[in-house]
Amino acid sequence: MNDSEDTNGLKLSKPTGDFEGHALPGSFLLILGLWWSSLSILKFVCKQKKETFYLGSKALIHRAKFLEGIVLVGMVITGISGLQIFADSSEIQFLRILRLHHITIYIFFGLLGVANILCATISSLPASLIKLMLSNAFFVQTFIFYNHTHGRDTVDIFLHKLLGLAAFLAGLVSFMEVLTKNNAILELLRSSLIILQGSWLWQLGFILYNPTGGPAWDLKDRNNNMLLSIYFCWHYAFTFIIIGVNYAVITWLVKWRLRKLCLAEVTLLKNAEREQESGDEM
Amino acid sequence: MNDSEDTNGLKLSKPTGDFEGHALPGSFLLILGLWWSSLSILKFVCKQKKETFYLGSKALIHRAKFLEGIVLVGMVITGISGLQIFADSSEIQFLRILRLHHITIYIFFGLLGVANILCATISSLPASLIKLMLSNAFFVQTFIFYNHTHGRDTVDIFLHKLLGLAAFLAGLVSFMEVLTKNNAILELLRSSLIILQGSWLWQLGFILYNPTGGPAWDLKDRNNNMLLSIYFCWHYAFTFIIIGVNYAVITWLVKWRLRKLCLAEVTLLKNAEREQESGDEM
Amino acid sequence: MNDSEDTNGLKLSKPTGDFEGHALPGSFLLILGLWWSSLSILKFVCKQKKETFYLGSKALIHRAKFLEGIVLVGMVITGISGLQIFADSSEIQFLRILRLHHITIYIFFGLLGVANILCATISSLPASLIKLMLSNAFFVQTFIFYNHTHGRDTVDIFLHKLLGLAAFLAGLVSFMEVLTKNNAILELLRSSLIILQGSWLWQLGFILYNPTGGPAWDLKDRNNNMLLSIYFCWHYAFTFIIIGVNYAVITWLVKWRLRKLCLAEVTLLKNAEREQESGDEM
Amino acid sequence: MNDSEDTNGLKLSKPTGDFEGHALPGSFLLILGLWWSSLSILKFVCKQKKETFYLGSKALIHRAKFLEGIVLVGMVITGISGLQIFADSSEIQFLRILRLHHITIYIFFGLLGVANILCATISSLPASLIKLMLSNAFFVQTFIFYNHTHGRDTVDIFLHKLLGLAAFLAGLVSFMEVLTKNNAILELLRSSLIILQGSWLWQLGFILYNPTGGPAWDLKDRNNNMLLSIYFCWHYAFTFIIIGVNYAVITWLVKWRLRKLCLAEVTLLKNAEREQESGDEM
Numbered sequence A, B, C, D: 001m002n003d004s005e006d007t008n009g010l011k012l013s014k015p016t017g018d019f020e021g022h023a024l025p026g027s028f029l030l031i032l033g034l035w036w037s038s039l040s041i042l043k044f045v046c047k048q049k050k051e052t053f054y055l056g057s058k059a060l061i062h063r064a065k066f067l068e069g070i071v072l073v074g075m076v077i078t079g080i081s082g083l084q085i086f087a088d089s090s091e092i093q094f095l096r097i098l099r100l101h102h103i104t105i106y107i108f109f110g111l112l113g114v115a116n117i118l119c120a121t122i123s124s125l126p127a128s129l130i131k132l133m134l135s136n137a138f139f140v141q142t143f144i145f146y147n148h149t150h151g152r153d154t155v156d157i158f159l160h161k162l163l164g165l166a167a168f169l170a171g172l173v174s175f176m177e178v179l180t181k182n183n184a185i186l187e188l189l190r191s192s193l194i195i196l197q198g199s200w201l202w203q204l205g206f207i208l209y210n211p212t213g214g215p216a217w218d219l220k221d222r223n224n225n226m227l228l229s230i231y232f233c234w235h236y237a238f239t240f241i242i243i244g245v246n247y248a249v250i251t252w253l254v255k256w257r258l259r260k261l262c263l264a265e266v267t268l269l270k271n272a273e274r275e276q277e278s279g280d281e282m
Helices: A019-049 A051-085 A093-121 A128-146 A154-179 A184-208 A222-256 A258-281 B019-049 B051-085 B093-121 B128-146 B154-179 B184-208 B222-256 B258-281 C019-049 C051-085 C093-121 C128-146 C154-179 C184-208 C222-256 C258-281 D019-049 D051-085 D093-121 D128-146 D154-179 D184-208 D222-256 D258-281
Strands: none
Touching: A019 A051, A019 A093, A019 A184, A019 A222, A051 A093, A093 A128, A093 B222, A128 A154, A128 B184, A128 B222, A154 A184, A154 A222, A184 A222, A184 D128, A222 D093, A222 D128, B019 B051, B019 B184, B019 B222, B051 B093, B093 B128, B093 C222, B128 B154, B128 C184, B128 C222, B154 B184, B154 B222, B184 B222, C019 C051, C019 C184, C019 C222, C051 C093, C093 C128, C093 D222, C128 C154, C128 D184, C128 D222, C154 C184, C154 C222, C184 C222, D019 D051, D019 D184, D019 D222, D051 D093, D093 D128, D128 D154, D154 D184, D154 D222, D184 D222
């Protein structure tokens, strides 16, 4: 796949795609990663504090799943619309295939959103279905990226390979979550890999289609690959710092702010239980 | 394996094999995938409803295993017979090896059928033996496909590689089932990968040996690989929709139709238990 | 590793090694595979029959472990001695390295024997240590084979690759056994992969250094690779039949012959327990 | 990545790096491997002896975690300082990238140290976080090594590949430890792989930059790769012997020396418990 001569005799003069097409899904993934890490940390912190508190947060999380599904479907529709609207009607077949690659990835994230909505409305569906669809979405993303960079420059290929690596690892961790339930460490690892993908998509956009108009990278120089492998590791280290800060903030919030809110909710739950009990007694 | 010059100096003028040779196993796999997904969904739905209901369906499933084995052995005999009857007696050694490849795959599915029959008749055999033979059959299939496409065109190789990928993943999931028991999600994932193989075999038949006589694909154009990777993902997304519809239909059937049938069976079971109890009392 | 020009300018006129050097370890592996499969089946059958019966067999198995260690160390010493005695004193460095490869593999099986003896004598050592050393031995074997076939013909390389594949899978299954205890299916799978290695070593010997002096294989013809991949699968199917027959024989033996022997042993055990109990009462 | 022509037209006259740059991290890894294996053996031996004894050692181990973190951070600062101080200010960009590779690896071990300190001070953090950071450190190391040897000689590449293999396996075992708790066999396996890395870094230093000034290895001769694969296995066998000796020494120490020390500690613990109980009574 590495030789760049045979894309129908067409030698691409510049990298295909644009900055916005990579920054948009990058932002989506950053938001999702931050949201899921916050949710995992909240669940973990609440679990340690009190059982009743945990129950309260669990009901909250269930409601959150529904919203999550709606937001995901919204993101997917935005992404696909963006790709279709800005598509050049006179584009060659090769570019059309690349656009279809992106749309296919979006479709599988759309399926994840649908699974979220279904699991939140139909209680009989197993909860691990969401994790399965998530792992599927990432594996499909890896598969697409593997077949995406045919006939491009070495640095361009390497950037996409690293993105594919992060997607594959995120898929692997999601699949482990299908088999093991409620492992906080795995959930945080997955979130960190999703944040990594998001920030790497931004990095990729800045390197390939620099919007600031700065000096362009030499996309044929293999030394740049060696340098970018360092960048990738630093992005990864950075996600740990983000999650660490997130953990500190949420622990502090749970301690000082949510206490009152949750106590009220627990009282409501207790009242509900009391009513139910008195109902049972009758 | 990618260079196409050294098949004994013979440059193959057209892809080896025919449409029927791929549509037949494709249909077999589609039937098996649909059957296994229905069985898994039925077991999952019944489990959630009632314990006694579940026991009734369990006895049914045990009897089904025996029939499954018979059907599998029948499929294998049909497949191998088809390959032998339509074999050209004057074929060159290269084509004979390709036919042996197909027969070897059939043999391992035959072993799966035998394991099914043995497990249904000899109660002391571990139930996970069937899952092991299933995973073996898929791994052997992957291994054969990996050594199958020597000296062919790039699109032909890519089509078989994707089939091998689906077979490998199905084998992997089956092997996980050997280690973890009664995981509904894994069973459905395996079924979806088997349906994917079946529908991809049909796709492969239509691309390589188009029976409708439509325009032929350029088997040397790598852009087609990029396009086919999208097709493959769509086939996969399609299997989810099939399984989703299957789930809805079976849930509805269990709710409205099977209720009477199963109640009758449960009554029978209870009667049997009562007799046994009265027998114990005596 | 595939180009055959640069072994110090030396073009090897015939495959290095001899028939006996492959038949001897092949026989060792066949014996080990049959022995371990028998042991696993015996354990599995006894477990199903009776608990006391199982305890009797367990003591037997513990004693067997010690003997197993002695036999393994004996095999290793035989194998290494054979390599050293028949070594040509005037051999070139390249052949010396190949001999060292074989000796290294033997050494790791020797370590397995030592682990067997240690675990049988020192009760505080974890039993899974033996499984770890077994998986180590197979992984080291895979690693050595991967670096073993530099500068040889394609069929020679392919034959060793398949051997490495079987060794890798056996190592993988052994490692799974380190993590999960007493899984009969995994034990039988491992045994079948070991028998596969043994029978494939014989096959390899017959193809590369045919002792009967029959027609030689063309080691440069890739079509032979395609044919040999079928042979490999058939060897694998054959191991299942061997293990199936073994299972039938051992079940029959346990039912009709060992009954008397074990009843006597159980009586002894019960007597011992009674003595212990009367000792506790005092 | 194997062709050596395109490092900006610069043909490196000698291997980049120096003996000290490899011996220092090698020594660090040897110390860590020995320390962790001792800790695992101590925990395993104490667990078997007495429950109270085990509790005493557990408190000791908790305190050790904190020290471990401090030492790790110290090692990382030493390593990075060494790289920065001895860096040639006029170095070309290629050498600067190689130095950054080493620094990135150190940074992830620094993160492991920080995780150690955090887990020892904040009790609410999950203990498996340390194992996750450890596996991360090894996986990042593998990733870096994979992109580290661009444009070097075959033996140089092979030596680093083997190091990467050991790092990958150590990462894999660490990750398994995240999922399964307190598996002594896995802990010892990980320690042995870390000792292997340490001793292999020394070996690598001696082969590439022989400080004794002995005869240099021919870094372009592939036969050396075949020989070095044997060396690697022998290093691995050697780590087993080291861990075996370590096990014997620690068992002996626990039996004869620590008995008195621990009895005293247990008495202290009992006194503390008694005080707590009398406090509860009041």
